[in-house]
Amino acid sequence: MKPYHTLLIFLTLRLISALPASAQPRSLTMQSAVGLALEKNRDLQVATLETARATEKVREARSYALPTVSASAQYMYFPLKQVSFLPGSFVGLGENDLATFRVGGSNALLGGVAVSQPLFQAGIGSGIRAAQIFEKASAEERNEVRATVVTDVKKAYLDVLITQEQLRLQQQSLARNEQALKDARSLLAQGRASRVDTLRAFVSVENLRPEIIRLTNRVEITKTVLKRTVGLDERETVELQDSLNYDPVAFVAPGTDAFLDAVQARPEVHRLELTEKLNREQIALQTAERAPKLSAIGLLQSQAQANHLRVDQYSWPLSSYIGLQLNIPIFSGFRTVSRIQQAVISRQQSETQLLNLKEIVRAQVKISLSTVEESRLRIATQQQTVTVAELGYRITRDRWKQGIASRLDLSDAELSLTQAKSNYLQAIYDYLTATVELDKVLGRIQF
Known part of the structure; x- marks a missing residue:
């Protein structure tokens, strides 16, 4: 047998052995190949x-034209309670003296909902x-x-x-x-x-x-x-x-x-x-x-303080505000x-x-x-x-x-x-x- 015949037979056997036994050839026309590419091509999928x-x-x-609504909650513990300053005359001190008082509870809870609606941007x-x-x-x-x-x-x-x-x-x-x-x-x-x-x-x-x-x-x-x-x-x-x-x-x-x-x-x-x-x-x-930016803003907030953690006994007073916020750019470093x-x-x-x-x-x-x-x-x-x-x-x-x-x-x-x-x-x-x-x-x- 000629060496070229042997090589051709060897290459053919290698190709056949590399294929799965149950593999069926896929028939492709040019049009079907294009259709498959539009479905399967990875570059097109990325695009x-x-x-x-x-x-x-x-x-x-x-x-950015819709309102922004956010809710927040905060818990704070004060090992040393907050300090407030009052005129000394309130407690019998001199006019130039200040009296200090520790106010509030050791535990503080704060929660609220803020709303911002752009009016002009x-x-x-x-x-x-x-x-x-x-x-x-x-x-x-x-x-x-x-x-x-x-x-x-x-x-x-x-x-x-x-x-x-x-x-x-x-x-x-x-x-x-x-x-x-x-x-x-x-x-x-x-x-x-x-x-x-x-x-x-x-x-x-x-x-x-x-x-x-x-x-x-x-x-x-x-x-x-x-x-x-x-x-x-x-x-x-x-x-x-x-x-x-x-x-x-x-x-x-x-x-x-x-x-x-x-x-x-x-x-x-x-x-x-x-x-x-x-x-x-x-x-x-x-x-x-x-250009200036104008927004309507609002806040509904509740807060409570106490020296204990029995939250069901806390008092929850509400506070709120609504208003307008104007932001005028003046200088931004060019x-x-x-x-x-x-x-x-x-x-x-x-x-x-x-x-x-x-x-x-x-x-x-x-x-x-x-x-x-x-x-x-x-x-x-x-x-x-x-x-x-x-x-x-x-x-x-x-x-x-x-x-x-x-x-x-x-x-x-x-x-x-x-x-x-x-x-x-x-x-x-x-x-x-x-x-x-x-x-x-x-x-x-x-x-």
Whole structure:
């Protein structure tokens, strides 16, 4: 048995032994793979959680306009009771003297409920609007992640398909070379071919086996990448149901102004536009720190003191108040001014980033459209090349069998056929990959 055969059998047995006996392969189409990724991809799950966190920030911002109610309770023990000072004349001392008295009980209990309701705070409205904008920006960021995940899954799926097709192409080449070797041995036995032709045929066969081993391993690697991108367990077995086919009818050409369509549809652009609005609200929010704050306040309180701990015998007098509290900022060490300037700089940064992103989108649209068109032209050219290469190989093979052509001519014809098919396969892969990327660039990925 040849060493390459032994190695292939060994690798196959190792793969089979590594699989659970009850494992059933999961059939995947490109569409089902995308659906699974939208459900299981961990990056997308993180982005979804971030959107939920942004929703809670809106609730938090609104809470600053609601009343604050707090209850408190306090117990104190006085080893030395509190001291009060009275004029000395109360107890027969001089006018300039003070009399001291220890008052109250050794045990003191205090409890109450305090209420505060903001009446005027300029920053509350800006805070709510900023939180709402942040929530929308977070949703656009999630859409951006979803578009990236969908694109990555489709590309990973296509990587598996082209690797499988490349492996199949090399296996076909191996089958042709093995047949040529068989023919060479037959002709050698008949005295119609030289020993050198047989050796060349043998070398051609053996030179293909390492590439088949590499591609076999490459198929498993690309499947692993696909499973990780989708969010499946790496140990799970998958079988792809789609094939690497060229369907020009399925391609939807963009409109006359693809750039404007892309700007209006891309979630990245929407996110930066919202970020710019958010930074404007941040400026208003920081500026509001200079404004006075007015709140209504109230307190209901009860307290008791005694020299014992028989609480049921305590007297619990109530006291209360309601009023207004005004807070006027005067000087905060230039912190407010610095924060306002930081917000202004952030707004300028977001404006520049938005302009830069639009230029990037313009370039991406132009490059993607050019790549799609180039790959379509390559497919048309390679279709003709494959047809000619197949015809050339058949003619050369027949001529070689008749002793008219050399073994070298047959090897060149077979290599040209394999290369033509490989180039055609690569052109289809490049076209499909380019259309996937174009969908992302144009913002045509639906959620």
